[in-house]
Amino acid sequence: MDDNGLNDFIEADVPKPTNATEVDAWQKKTTKCRRILLEGMKDHIVSSLHGKASPYLMWKALTDLFQSKSDQRKLVIKDKLKNIKCEKGDSMPKYLTKFTQCRDELGSMGVTVNDEDLVSLALLGLPKSWHSYQDSVNNQENLPGWERLWSDLVQEEIRQNTRDGSSSKGPDEENCALAAKAKKGKSKKTSQSGAKGKK
DSSP, X not given: OTTTTOHHHHHSOOOOOSSHHHHHHHHHHHHHHHHHHHHTSOHHHHGGGTTOOSHHHXXXXXXXXXXXXXXXXXXXXXHHHHTOOOOTTOOHHHHHHHHHHHHHHHHHTTOOOOHHHHHHHHHHTSOGGGHHHXXXXXXXXXXXXHHXXXXXXXXXXXXXXXXXXXXXXXXHHHHHHHHHHHHHHHHHHHHHHHHHHHO
């Protein structure tokens, strides 16, 4: 609109001039402005401009339509951000990426999410098995920054997996030891009964 000098026609309702010599120019500008607006619209949106006589009313209808959609989208993303949970099978990077995606999406709509809020939400969304870690972070004087939390959570996940891995080997090793012991006992009995038979 700016390039065509038509901003006046969408910023306010420009009335039809009373002077006959100016009517032709006004008509041309109005028609051009309407055409530009309609050409830039997808078919399903054109219907919402039906009955809007002036370019200003068309522009206002479009602004209202997209503004309300934008506000609705913001609420949906904010709600999604608040309800992120670490699901079973999620790795820490996968879990934390959900937060950065929501933050970036809100950022593109002009909404800023503080690091502190992200950190708090990420701690709240951790599973029950992480409660002792949550407590240790919450008891600190200051919460870590987002990047620091990311690094700490990944490190903690590695530590927990290593610990769980070593403890899960325990029963297997124990079973092998018991099986070996039982085998030994069996062979002892067999050799003893063989010796008895010889006697």
